[in-house]
Amino acid sequence: MNMQYGNQQGRRGMGFGGIxxxxxxxxxxxxxxxxxxxxxxxxxxxxxxxxxxxxxPDDEKALGLQAWNELQQTEQIVPPSDPNARAVKEIAARLIAKIPQVSDALAAEHGMQAPHIEKTFDWDVNLIQSEQVNAFCLPGGKMAVYTGLIPVAQNNNAMAVVMGHEITHALLRHGAQRMSEQKLAQMGQMAGAMSGMDQQQMQAVMAVYGYGRALPYARKQETQADEMGLMLAAAACFDPQEAIPLWERMGQASGGQAPPEFSSTHPNPGTRIQNLQALMPKAMEYRKKFCETAQ
Ligand SMILES: [Zn+2]
Incomplete structure (x- = not known):
């Protein structure tokens, strides 16, 4: 009886008795x-x-391929002869061609060697018929743009900024990073359950460690994708300045319902635009360096 009493008192006080x-x-x-x-x-x-x-990267590529095969069963792919589908493929090809140079330049800025994971990719770019304002690039290079993005992007420059952003998520292995974090979180949940914590206590602990952000990508990964994506677009001779009005339109478009990638991850589009503005001089430098020498 005494033991039980002690336990209950502990729960009432700290809320973590009996763990x-x-x-x-x-x-x-x-x-x-x-x-x-x-x-x-x-x-x-x-x-x-x-x-x-x-x-x-091969594991990731296999997962990407699996997801792509499943997706093809459910999504309606626009025929490649369609002008919009063709435009999307052309933009992607220009971006992809600049990945080696931009990777080398970025790695050199950090005194390192680029991993050139893109060499293992089998690129495939498709337009999907859907209202969604969305685009993605799976590890291994399977890529899609939804037709709902076209009226928001409005022009090839802005489309290149979005596609550069998506390509970057794949190149930086953000999927593998999320899987690693999930693995830790799952271990943590298991440990929590084994230790005798109840659901509420576990959530409280997880919240302390910043977990519980049910986000497609973390904010930091979004910022990284924005940066390298912008450099890719600039290097491929697109106008990086279009990124600013693009994200403004994206903010308006996502006002009501939140599309998967572009609004839920960014509660504050103002910060994103500020970051992009700060990156503009560097983007113009990349454009000068890699666009003009290639022509
Ligand atoms: Zn993103």
């Missing part, structure tokens, strides 16, 4: 080990990222 703390300590140890042994420098951004070493 097997050693389970949590073990998890913390594992998490720290996992974190440090899978932390790598990304040559293209100069930032430290978490990528599980057991997830190879």
């Amino acid at each position: 097997r703390w050693w389970v949590l300590l073990l998890f913390a140890g594992y998490a720290a080990y996992y974190w440090f042994s899978n932390r790598v420098d990304d040559p293209l951004t100069g930032e430290k990222v978490l990528i599980d070493q057991s997830i190879t």
Whole structure:
């Protein structure tokens, strides 16, 4: 009886009575080990990222291909003879052609060598008939633009900015980064359950560690995709300045319902536009360096 009373009092006070703390300590140890042994420098951004070493680019490519095959069953692909489908393919081809040079230039800025993961990609770019304001690039290079994006992009320059952004997510292996974070989070949930925490306590702990952001991509990954995407567009002779009105239109378009990629991740489109504005001199430099020499 006494024991029980003590327990209940603990719950009333701290709210964490009766928890097997050693389970949590073990998890913390594992998490720290996992974190440090899978932390790598990304040559293209100069930032430290978490990528599980057991997830190879080939694994990711296989997942991308699987997702693409499933998608083709449900989505309506616009025939390649369609002028819009052709335009999307042409824009992609120009961007893709500049990936090696832009990667080398970005890596050199951070004193590193570019990984050139694009060499393993089998590019395939399609237009999908859908109201959605969306586009994506899967690991391995399967890429899609939804027709709903066309009226928001309005021109090839803006479309190139969006597609450059999507290509960058794949090149920077943001999918693998998310999988690695999820793996940690799942381990954490398991440890939480094993330690005797209830659902509410677990959520409270997870929130402290910034988990629970049910986001397609983290904010930082969005910023990285914006930056390299802009450089790719500029290097491929598109006008990077179009990025500003594009994201303004995107903000308006997503006012009501939130499309998967472009609004839910960015509660504050003003910050994104400020970041892009700050990147404009660099983008113009890339345009000068890689667009004109190529002509
Ligand atoms: Zn994104």
